[in-house]
Amino acid sequence: MLKIINGQVYDPANGVSGELKDVYIEDGKIIAEPGFPQNNAVPDLIDAAGCVVMPGGVEIHSHLAGPKVNTARMMCPEDHYDHFHTKTSVSRSGTGLTIPSTFLTGQLYSRLGYTTVFEAAVPALLARHVHEELQDTPLLDAGFYTLMGNNYMMMKVLGEPDSKKRKERLRDLVAWLLRSSKGYAVKVVNPGGVESWKWSQGSVNLDTPVPPFGVTPRRMLLELVDVVEELHLPHSLHLHSNHLGEAGNVQTTLETMRTLEGHRLHLTHMQFHSYGATKSGGISSEAPRIAEYLNQHPEFTCDAGQIVFGPVTTMTADSPMQFHLHQLTGNKWANADVEMETGAGIVPLIYRPSNLVNAIQWSIGLELLLLVKNPWQIFLTTDHPNAGPFTAYPQIIRLLMDADYRRARLAELNPKAVRYTCLAELDREYTLDEIAIITRAGPAKALRLSNKGHLGVGADADVAIYPLQQDKEAMFSRPAYVLKDGQVIVRDGQVIKNVMGRTLFVQPEGAQKLPPDLADDFARFYSIALSNFAVQEEYVERQEVIPCI
């Protein structure tokens, strides 16, 4: 048995807020305080005096493994040259600042106190590659979301006129795609927009019929949220809305939310979707309107997608958006067409405080985090590595907890930014409780991971212990201890033990096979045989199936 003593425990899911409380661990799980008399075994002790004790961090949206990440690594050796980590007796070497190699990714997350991560966008056809990388990403439990928003079979099924049949077929297809890919949730990226671009057609609105079946994004979203609920998937639909990054996209974002009112829905990297348009075509902050809407609609969750100044590597299934970014910046660009399923684009970029657009974007992310009142509805992300690397989380935590620091940073931005934002007027400072929610308890709840994000009896013993400090960036950069499944893996910010986490995925009910007409399409038009599609058991050696209930 292991006992963490003298720590201030922040476990918001269980209503524990900074109380001095001991945490007991056995066999990788949190256990109740053993009754007296204790059995004769003397517990190992971790003295957390002067520290806060939190559940391990839970990353809800990050691009950390798989074909697009690896293509970006290959394409950007300049991201790696100056950022290398030497092997130690327990951990393997690696390189990378914004797109670290796999071993390093595991080490960097755990060194911040994160113990669970989700890769945000995986085409089912390429899922095997992602699982291979996840098996080389140590120290973390990990899963991914399976892309469906521009899937040919999904659009074909939605073209079916009979609504009952349509629903059944879609349910079977979604279940089959998740099971085949061993994915965790349904991801939709720019619904219909990627397919439209493949046809060299313009961007889509909610009611634009999308070739080749004429299904509208509104229809896709409405039907998919229903199916996600019917299948009792632990996570809601995970949506990257249309018109990411475009001036005036607040209209689309609000309309999307109105369309899906009453459903569980997660809107990702909200910062990129909260823009008004200025007369000259620039962006302005519409964070207050988005936050106001979220404050009225507790059924929705979102993550911030906070900008971090410095180099980033943008990568998304939203290939039209990436092409425009390439044209706009002239930076190098990679693009992929994933057969019948989706696309993907990559463009490296630098966010600069002196750049007006970047300064406004930075302000909008923080505004959202400060204006959404309920921390259970908004989570800390940088859409790694799109808006910034996840390694900047401690810096963002300081921006949220320290209004003076935030104002000082704001003063360094392009001075025009304040004309288009309201950040300067916001005085809110996050509490440690709220930080614990937006970095672990909230994401775990939105993902319905009942053993994560809290320290109640039965939870996985994933624990992060941070020494209390005035400078919150320093505090969250260097945990005193991190425990994974009850084992100390990090001590004073350094990895001291290497363990492998589990792959988290779902196995929803539904037909085990594709219906004959889709199987026929598959046989004729996919470049691989149907029998080679589903990810084999060998790719999830250490697995945990999260129930659909």
Added chain:
Amino acid sequence: MRHLSRYSALAKGLFVAEGRKGRKVVVIDVRPTATSKQADEFLEITPGQDFEIATVLRAIIKGLPLPELPEDSTVGGVPLSKWRELVSLMKACHYGVVMFGIGVTESRGKDLNLEQIIKLVGEMNEFTRFYAIPMRGHGNVNGSNQVLTWQTGYPFAVNLSRGYPRYNPGEFSVMDLLIRREVDAALIIATDPGAHLPKVAVEHLKNIPTIVLEPHENLTTSWANVVIPVAPAGVGVSGTFYRMDNVALQVKKLADFPFPSDLEVVKSIKERIADVKDYQRASL
């Protein structure tokens, strides 16, 4: 040839129902080949002009004036008017793919030729969808590139001698290291340097301790110091294969072999090293 029938030319596509008839195939090569005979158009070019051709094509695509080139001149041995026709064809298509072979990087200009082709394909996307697919040689070269990239950040020519990955093609690539005689022992897996490397590199290999993991006899096994027979991947042992378009597929074991897999051999070597150096086994 299988590529033509299965993927690129004859295959009936969802939106190209007639298969070959619904496609235009243009082959650009320095001599007629089996592939060029199947093409709608074959442009026979003079060798070593890849850079010039790609540059002129890019200019035509962009609609730039070509004051140095009279309309009746030739570029790479092909009339300018032909290149103009090709660009019109490309701009008019719904979906174009440039498949290029290793020859492009071996003619004058080398990597610069490739850069031109990639830029050309990128620029074509302002008009329609266009993609490029490199036609790689050996099986699963891509698999090796992919794994090295996710583990170290770099696809090949990775040097770990300082305890962290360094990358420098030309300095740390196999051929260069061997020719400079910097290597003092070699572990060779899944390749036959005796057949593929230049003579001077092979000569050096012959002078140093060389261990080969190999299912068959080949031009390296005859002189290697140690040959460890292994089960052939995809026949005697299952594994993952990365197709040249980056799709990962599982190759299955079809028959029992009395030999261990590459993986088992390397793992047990690593374990013994770890015992000596006292590394944690879990980090292997």
